[in-house]
Amino acid sequence: MRTQHNLKLILAEAALETVPREIWGHPAVYRHARRRGKPPGSILLDRSVHHHAMRKLPNAEKRGRPDIVHVALLEALSSPLNREGLLEVYIHTLNDYVIFVDPSTRIPRNYNRFTGLIEQLFQEGQVPPQGKPLLWIKSMTLKRLLEEINASYVILLAEDGETKRVREIVAETLENAPNTAIIVGAFPHGDFTSETKELATRIYSIYHGNPLETWTVVSHFLALAADMLNLI
Structure with a gap:
């Protein structure tokens, strides 16, 4: 065929997705963004790094x-x-x-x-x-x-x-x-x-x-x- x-x-x-605004200020996100030399809103949401920050995000189990x-x-x-x-x-x-x-x-x-x-x-x-x-x-x-x-x-x-x-x-x-x-x-x-x-x-x-x-x-x-x- x-x-x-x-x-x-x-x-x-x-x-x-990039990190949503509501968790930009979370310590895990802030530290990761600073280490990367980028603003928090320009880095990708990644559960392996942002797990604690993601806890209160809606639909968190499908994200990051x-x-x-x-x-x-x-x-x-x-x-x-x-x-x-x-x-x-x-x-x-x-x-x-x-x-x-x-x-x-x-x-x-x-x-x-x-x-x-x-x-x-x-x-x-x-x-x-x-x-x-x-x-x-x-x-x-x-x-x-x-x-x-x-x-x-x-x-x-x-x-x-x-x-x-x-x-x-x-x-x-x-x-x-x-x-x-x-x-x-x-x-x-x-x-x-x-x-x-x-x-x-x-x-x-x-x-x-x-x-x-x-x-x-x-x-x-x-x-x-x-x-x-x-x-x-």
Whole structure:
């Protein structure tokens, strides 16, 4: 089975944001920002550093995990599908920003370099700041993104979805290309919002044990897609 249509992968409700104003003055945030030589509002919220400061934030269990997007992006952009020009990757954040990713982007493997890159993206609006952007960001809802990329058939992978094998989901995705988007959550705990679920044409679960990590789901899905397209 082969297709010339790109697969559209959306990492949704991603736990990726700068530190919110209400905790700028917390000692953990202040010390971290001072050590980085940056204002508190320009550094990424990271639970590994800001755990105590995050306790009173709303929806705290879903926030402050830039590493999820980092590893998932490394998986996606190094995949055979992306190398063959058959993959589009988008990141929708919990706060309704969308990051557009040029397929040629080489994401830093080092986590600290990655966070610096994303901090620059939030500040400048695109990376690099001048010339052709490799990453650029817009204030945009998930619904608006789906409209912009003409995704009329939306498959959402969620714990409470109908159980289905990954191979069958990949086949369904390819059969409905180019209008299909596959949505994978990029947050550590909790569930998709009702607004996100309402956008889905189909909601599937691929595993009924403990929830799989985002990058594991992305890796399995893209590897099977590459296999079914005879890329590997």
